[in-house]
Amino acid sequence: MSDVRIGVQPGDGIVAHVGSGVLLVLPGGSEAMTDALLTVLSQTCGDSAAPGRTLSRRIAGHLVQADPDVVPPFAALAPSERGWAVILHGPVEVRIAWPSGEERLFGRDAATWVDRILDDAFDAITVGSDEAAAPEVDERLDLTAGIVPGSGLVLSRAGVPAVPGPSAPGTSAPAGRASPAAAVRSEVAEDAPTLLRPIPQPEPVAQPALLPSPPVPPAPTATPAPVATAEPAGPVDSEEDIPFESISLFDIDGSSARAPLPILGTDAAEEPESDEPEGTIVDGILCERGHFNHPFALYCSSCGVSTVHRTRTTVKGPRPTLGVVVTDDGTTYTLDADYIVGREPEREPSVQSGHVRLLKLQDPERSISRVHAEIRLLDWDVFIVDRGSANGTFVAARDEVSWKRLPAGKPEKVMPGTRVAFGRRVMTYDTHHQA
Incomplete structure (x- = not known):
């Protein structure tokens, strides 16, 4: 600099x-x-x-x-x-x-x-x-x-x-005498400040070659339609648009109308509060301050205290977040639940029911399927699952220059630093847990 x-x-x-x-x-x-x-x-x-x-x-x-x-x-x-x-x-x-x-x-x-x-x-x-x-x-x-x-x-x-600091208007130091600001x-x-501690110099690391763009497979062949001009080749969308269907509201039988819904709290019994901790329960260890960590953590992810000398007796507890995924435009998503990834993931029933979160990627080139892939959390691990997307899901481990295409429907465990490509969009998985 x-x-x-x-x-x-x-x-x-x-x-x-x-x-x-x-x-x-x-x-x-x-x-x-x-x-x-x-x-x-x-x-x-x-x-x-x-x-x-x-x-x-x-x-x-x-x-x-x-x-x-x-x-x-x-x-x-x-x-x-x-x-x-x-x-x-x-x-x-x-x-x-x-x-x-x-x-x-x-x-x-x-x-x-x-x-x-x-x-x-x-x-x-x-x-x-x-x-x-x-x-x-x-x-x-x-x-x-x-x-x-x-x-x-x-x-x-x-x-x-x-950028100069503020000064009183109309004031100046007498000739031959330094102003108070100059004296300070x-x-x-x-009395320039001295170093508090030495800076650890990292070992030089060989920089990998620039990563190639994720490969995009050719569009699947199909029987060409008899058109005058051919469309340019490019990523394909494996799903057809759902046709719009209209119905007449005048043909509805009013005698079959439902009864009004009951007012909440009048007849329904309140559910008893549960003493169980919220979230997915997994095995882990506690640091000396009581923070829950990965069973093989070397230091606490919350307070930084070393866990090397702690007894490795595991206990049950709610799983903390497993890290973040950061997209190529800088958007960050916290990994505390499963995700559906795609161009229109809101169509997925599990998203509509609230059991899974959506991770919607903008894709003007339509290289991403509507429901492209899943991010699944199992115990302390993160998995990527391709959902049969047209252009595939690819992964590359940290410092790797080659990309691996995932078979559809088969979960792939990913490690911190792994890059995942959905069509032409890329995201990176990282975590603070050290195992």
């Missing part, structure tokens, strides 16, 4: 700059969660020039499993292929200075987190608490790498002045 400069406002939080990624963590939450955020930043941004989408996805994987009380207010930024990715949580504000004006993002605006892809044409990005004034930084300071104490930061283009900046420059 030689084209940007990181100015830090002193404070009791943490500002980290590793590779091409930047992280601000404000006081609050647990130290284990703060360390987890720093570790994700170091492992993701150390060697990659555009890790923004991966950084946001990995942080989201941690957040979806964590107890909200242990997550500190934070904001993370990193460049991506289409601009800059930003993810923030809690009482944190991100101000983006554009040539045409200013835009503001607030972590409080979402129950979980706020994430965006910002256009690369910004002048500066200011990050700090939404309960305090915008950070003021010394333009001479630049955090090129490391972790320092701070309560805010300003990311600006190299050669572009940082001088003290900051002379």
Whole structure:
């Protein structure tokens, strides 16, 4: 990131700059969660020039499993292929200075987190608490790498002045005497913050070749209809449109009308409350703080406490979410139930009955069937099942360059990092559970 400069406002939080990624963590939450955020930043941004989408996805994987009380207010930024990715949580504000004006993002605006892809044409990005004034930084300071104490930061283009702090109108320092603001900046420059802890440098990893687009099989052959011109070849839709059928309302016999439905609570007996925990019950282990985890977890997915020295006696408990799937447009779905995937999954009876959720993918090219595939959760595992789609469902494990087509109706267990292609749309499965 030689084209940007990181100015830090002193404070009791943490500002980290590793590779091409930047992280601000404000006081609050647990130290284990703060360390987890720093570790994700170091492992993701150390060697990659555009890790923004991966950084946001990995942080989201941690957040979806964590107890909200242990997550500190934070904001993370990193460049991506289409601009800059930003993810923030809690009482944190991100101000983006554009040539045409200013835009503001607030972590409080979402129950979980706020994430965006910002256009690369910004002048500066200011990050700090939404309960305090915008950070003021010394333009001479630049955090090129490391972790320092701070309560805010300003990311600006190299050669572009940082956003100045407010000053009283009509005031200036007497000749030969530094102004109070200049004196403060001088003290900051002379007593620059020191590193709190060393940055772990990840081992260099060979980058795989660019993934080819998921293969799309040719359209199934059929007896051609006698038409004047041929339609262009392309993905096919295996399902026919349901014809519309109208009926006359004047032929209905009024004598067969149903009796009015009873008013709730008048005659029906109330169902007794159940003491059973909600959700699917599975075997797992408890950390020393009582959080339920995967039977082979090395540390707690909620508080980060190590479970290595705990007795591996399993107990029954409600299964937590198994992670997330992130589509190629950045949409995130939490894996706490089964899903039907397709262009029009609302037609599936199991979706209409409420037993399964729908995951609807926009597909102008119609390469995805109306009901294309299923995401099934069994115990602690995630499975993908093709529903006999016309163009197939393909999977590729993490770092694999080849795609495997799934046979229709046969469940395929997927591991974290697996990419799944439905027609021309791709999603990635990730989880915070470590087994």
